[in-house]
Amino acid sequence: VTCESLIMSNNLDTTVRVKLMGDGKMANNELDVGIKESEKSGKNRLILALSIMCIILAIGLIFCFVRYKICDSNAAINSSLSSKKSPCPKTTQSRLQTSVDILNDEYLVANWNDSRLPSSLKPYLYEINLRINVDDKFFNGTTSIKFKCFRPIAFAVVHSDPNLVYDFSGVKIYNLLYNDQLGQSLQIKNVSYNAFYSYFIFHLDNGQKFLENQNYEIVFENYNSTITNNLKGIYYSTYVTNNVTKTIIVSQLQPLEARKVFPSFDEPSLKAQFQIRIEHHSEFTALSNMEEIMKIKLDDSWSRTIFNITPIMSTYLLAFTVSDFKPISTIGPNNLKIRVWARDDYANNTQYALNIIPKAYAYFEDYFQIKEVVSKSDHFAAPDFNAGAMENWGLVLYRESALLYDPEKSLLEDEYFIVLVICHEISHSWFGNMATFKWWDNVWLNEAFANSLMYLAMDKIKPEFNVLETLVVHDIFNVMEKDSVETSHPVSTHVDDPTQVQQYFDEISYEKGFSVLRMLRGFIGDDLFRQSLRNHINKYMFSNCDMNELWKVFTESRMILNNEKMIFTVEIIYFNIFPNCKLQIQHIRNNDKLDNTRRISHNTCD
Incomplete structure (x- = not known):
């Protein structure tokens, strides 16, 4: 797969294109079968008949396994x-x-x-x-x-x-x-x-x-x-x-x-x-x-x-x-009622989260210049929960380890993880809950933007974590390793079969998607990135959008801020089993160019 990111400028027109294109070698095999009529022995006829019967039986079994039941x-x-x-x-x-x-x-x-x-x-x-x-x-x-x-x-x-x-x-x-x-x-x-x-x-x-x-x-x-x-x-x-x-x-x-x-x-x-x-x-x-x-x-x-x-x-x-469960509570920005719920045995471990949650809401309300819509926000620590947490609007559910902090026993990495998860889930109130993707093939936008925003909030709330300096090592390098195997997938993947949806809630969607957005924010600047997201939330409040509509908002925001036309185009298609991926970013106006060839584990890259 060849993955090219081109940034080209002509007068005042700037075009950003990200493409994933398949470039695999396929052997062209031609098979000539000549059948010469001759007398067949009885043994050959018997073998042929048995073979045909086996094929028919196999087809029947396959059909039984793959047919969809409709009643x-x-x-x-x-x-x-x-x-x-x-x-x-x-x-x-x-x-x-x-x-x-x-x-x-x-x-x-x-x-x-x-x-x-x-x-x-x-x-x-x-x-x-x-x-x-x-x-x-x-x-x-x-x-x-x-x-x-x-x-x-x-x-x-x-x-x-x-x-x-x-x-x-x-x-x-x-x-x-x-x-x-x-x-x-x-x-x-x-x-x-x-x-x-x-x-x-x-x-x-x-x-x-x-x-x-x-x-x-x-x-x-x-x-x-x-x-x-x-x-x-x-x-x-x-x-x-x-x-x-x-x-x-x-x-x-x-x-x-x-x-x-x-x-x-x-x-x-x-x-x-x-x-x-x-x-x-x-x-x-x-x-x-x-x-x-x-x-x-x-x-x-x-x-x-x-x-x-x-x-x-x-x-x-x-x-x-x-x-x-019993809660402890506080009042957040704009009289938002905030409660943290846990079992009685862990009641003393809820205070740390209650201190962080109002700060996260205050940060995102200022970042988006849009108030939280719901009037209360419950944060519930479940003894059994499949994910780290879930951003249900007004009732955020967590695994206990993602919300509860024991001042005497918890480690620094536990504190880091709790702040990270809280900021991630609260950011979804704006990007995901207010404005939502149309279908699950754009779930990466939901999660990647939440990751982008959570790191910004963490840096504001807990600057001692130095999260913006360490995330490259902790997160981006890690997902680069995961992305280097042949079983990886594009960030945006067509989803039709409902059984496929859950598998794309993975590190490629979360962290690789975040890496792309991090590069985008670095290229266009923090101010345009933030203003584009504000415009996006205001435009699609209580509605849905897809990837192209999001990029259109970025283009419109660029034109409003700088009176300069900037087109964002994202074209993502599927790669085959030989994913040699090349990333090229070029900005002709400033004569800047960056080439990066993706490493595939156990494969030779060009």
């Missing part, structure tokens, strides 16, 4: 389906088969089979009611989704995990009138389920369709699921205190786990607001993204906590906890 209920949603049943009946179909007639328009065809949802329907409000039983490790839910139709379509595609069990008689679709009042009910002809992409397809009755510029509501009543400890979706976590094992409930919905908790349009670009209500045992405290506005005692054992409505945000940023 179709093939029945009307009526009283005969009132009993609870698995969302995926036992009967399956080939990925390309469908039980309905193919119509002329693809948005009127009911055999949708794509990794992405149709662009016709966009949600704007979820109302999610969960009843979480910590003791039984089980939850029930009711979810309604209000959405708008932007293009006529005869079906609705909604993500849902196979482990969510539905009573299909409780699934209703309504037309919404003025002020979102319920109107006429739409009839559901049948329901099919795509197990590979984890979504239902709700086929409307013959002749019915969702109409352009009309609002609708789909209601899912009384679904349920068990709660496991697999650290995905809603899961349980345990800890021991005074020889007693206690259980709490935590959530992790990034990247594709919101569908494990509630039916949803589970894509980053399909943002909406969320109204959350959680029923739980009264001895526990329930948390979500927004502040609690009411707690109602239902009976001697159960309470319902109602939370304020969220800002417009992506499904993966939603969060829930149900625990017996």
Whole structure:
């Protein structure tokens, strides 16, 4: 792979191009097969027949392993389906088969089979009611989704995990009138389920369709699921205190786990607001993204906590906890209520984080000149957490080692790590939460910019760490080694298969992406870099963008600041298995040039 970064100037025009181009040698092999007819012995005929049978058997086995299971209920949603049943009946179909007639328009065809949802329907409000039983490790839910139709379509595609069990008689679709009042009910002809992409397809009755510029509501009543400890979706976590094992409930919905908790349009670009209500045992405290506005005692054992409505945000940023933890609190900039939660045994280890968190918010509010949108920020130390932390808006979840600091036992490297993680997660409030990437192939922008910003905040909050001087050795050199193997991947990688998403949350996306942005900031200067990010957040607040739209903002910011046109172009394509990568940066105006050849482990570079 040849990786060239060209910076060229012609009069007042400056062009920055970053290209990854494949340059591998491919042997051109020509195979001439001549078949000469002759009499075959009986033995050869037998061998040939057995070979053909083996090939047919192998093809059949391969097909069985790679086919995608699609199940179709093939029945009307009526009283005969009132009993609870698995969302995926036992009967399956080939990925390309469908039980309905193919119509002329693809948005009127009911055999949708794509990794992405149709662009016709966009949600704007979820109302999610969960009843979480910590003791039984089980939850029930009711979810309604209000959405708008932007293009006529005869079906609705909604993500849902196979482990969510539905009573299909409780699934209703309504037309919404003025002020979102319920109107006429739409009839559901049948329901099919795509197990590979984890979504239902709700086929409307013959002749019915969702109409352009009309609002609708789909209601899912009384679904349920068990709660496991697999650290995905809603899961349980345990800890021991005074020889007693206690259980709490935590959530992790990034990247594709919101569908494990509630039916949803589970894509980053399909943002909406969320109204959350959680029923739980009264001895526990329930948390979500927004502040609690009411707690109602239902009976001697159960309470319902109602939370304020969220800002417009992506499904993966939603969060829930149900625990017996107690917080310590303070007030941050602009009256932001900040709390740090941990189990009682570690209550004395939360103060250090509580000192750092307000400083991080103050730094980023000044850096972006944009206030934090939510009114409270909870930081929760979970005994079991898969990642270091997760930037859920208003409820940031951490692994205990990433948030809790023991003044008597913790090392300097522990302190460094805690400050780093806190700054990284809080920076996401602006770059990631307010303005979000459109799809997971741009996750590197989300994480690489968060890394860039966290180091700037760390240098301000803890200058004694000398982070800007040491990060090259600690972080960049490390990822260069990781990037030197043939199994590495481009920073921006096309993602279609949903099973591929998680693997790109790696050091290439985080640290190599950061390295590219660090070079960009060094080239254009701190002032233009900061102003471009401010303009970006203001332009895409509560919305989404892709990589090219981000570079366009940098170009516009350059023109505004210096009255000079500067074009940023990023072209990234896939490399083959012979990744010889050459990086060239050239600025013709100043006659500067830098060449750098990437080293591939166990390979010879040109």
